[in-house]
Structures are given as structure tokens and as C-alpha cells.
Amino acid sequence: GPDAYLHTGMYTFQVGPDGERSDVNARFSYMWRKVEGEWKIVHHHSSAVPKAPGSEQAEATAETMYPVAQDNFKRWNDALVEKDYEKVASLYSSEELSFLPTVSPDFIRDTADAHDYFVEFVKKLPDGTITADDVQPYGPDAYLHTGMYTFMTGPKSDRQPVEARFSYMWKQVDGDWKIVHHHSSALPEGSSTEPEEFTLTSAGDDVPDIDTQLQESEDKKVALTDIIKTMLTGGDNNKGKGKK
DSSP, X not given: OTTEEEEXXXXXXXXXXXXXXXXXXXXXXXXXXXXXXXXXXXXXXEEEOOXXXXXXXXXXXXXXXXXXXXXXXXXXXXXXXXTOHHHHHHXXXXXXXEEXXXXXOOOBXXXXXXXXXXXXXXXXXXXEEEEEEEEEEOSTTEEEEEEEEEEXXXXXXXXXXXXXXXXXXXXXXXXXXXXXXXXXXXOOTTOOSSOOOOOOOOOOSSSOOHHHXXXXXHHHHHHHHHHHHHHHHTGGGGTTOSOO
16 A cells, blocks of 8 residues: 555675675565554564575685695605605696696696606705795685795705796595696796896996997897706706706
């Protein structure tokens, strides 16, 4: 009739102090009725929107999977630091493996080739540190771990940083966490998070002009890049080999 109506729908409340406001999504039902000429609420039902089926489990998985990813990376890196190529290779799945290494052109598809790669790689004395990462769970027994890491390589007297990007897909195989996919690539030249610092002096009778100084600085950068590449590939000793 003209003196009552039902109002239903969805609304969002902003709650919390300034600077820390958060959304609360809810559903509502109002029954309004005229009482002595004024609109009054005679019924009001408000309830928070329930989570989608499985979402709570997914959230719990995301929360619990991140420390699992950190622990698995530590096991992988510790084996590198210990120069235990057998242990490193054992972390890779023997089935359906997809491995694109940092310093090899090969597309590795089995643990035997992964083993051969790490025999050479541990000679560079690598020690990796994750600088940024993200973990995406795929059910309770698989997750994708992506991000950035920096490897320190070379002898103690001349350690050199190598910045790289990574993607790991870990999966539980017969109760053990195994790497089924690993893609690692050095950052492209010129994209280092630590830009080169240099100072240009003013042109004069006894100093090169600005263009010459810029070219000299670029030559130094190229030379440094060549040194790092040589260190990663093992120099002339690895020429002609399938693994670098």
C-alpha cells in the first residue's frame, strides 16, 4: 500500500579511524511504515556478506604457504652454499621438469641435466638472497614463487653481486616438495637497482670534453659487464660446452 515498503540490497560500511579505514560489505533488509504520518523502520536485518565457498581455505593456504616457500628456498640455497650439487639436483622433480637456468642456454627437462648444470654452477660459490617475492598457492600441495634475488659469487677476496629474476613452481611429489619449474634470468643490462655513479668535469685545455667523458664512462660499464659475464660463464674453459 501507500504507507509501507520493503527496501533490500547491499551496502558497504567504512569503519576505523582516519588513515586506517577499511571496508565491510553487508546485505540489508528494511521494512518502512508510516506511523502517525512519519516513516519508521519496523524491521531491519543487516548481515556481513559471507565469504565465497573455499575462500577461507584459500586464505589459510596463502598464509601458511609463504613460510613454506621461504623454507624451501633456504634448503635450495643452503645446498648451493655447501657446494652440494647432488642435494640441489635432488630438489628438482624427476618428472615433467622445466628448468631454464641463469647461465646456461639449455632447456633442462630432467634431473640428470640439472645435476650436470649444478656441478659447474657451484664452482662459482653462489649465495642467493631474495630481495622481493610473491607466493601464489595452487591448492594445498603446489605454489608459484616469483620475485627477485641477488647472488654473491666468486672468491672471498672478490665477491661480485649478480641481480636476477626468478620463478619457481614447487609441488609435493610423494610427500616431498619438488621443483617442477624454475626460470632464472639476470637483469637486462642497464636495469640494475644500483645505478653507476660518475662525475663529469667541465671541458677545458687539460680535460676531455663532455662527450668524451660520457663515452669513457660507457666503455667502463661495458668492460664491467664483460667481466661479470666471463665470471658467470667460466671464461674460455667452458667454450664449446653445452653447460656453462
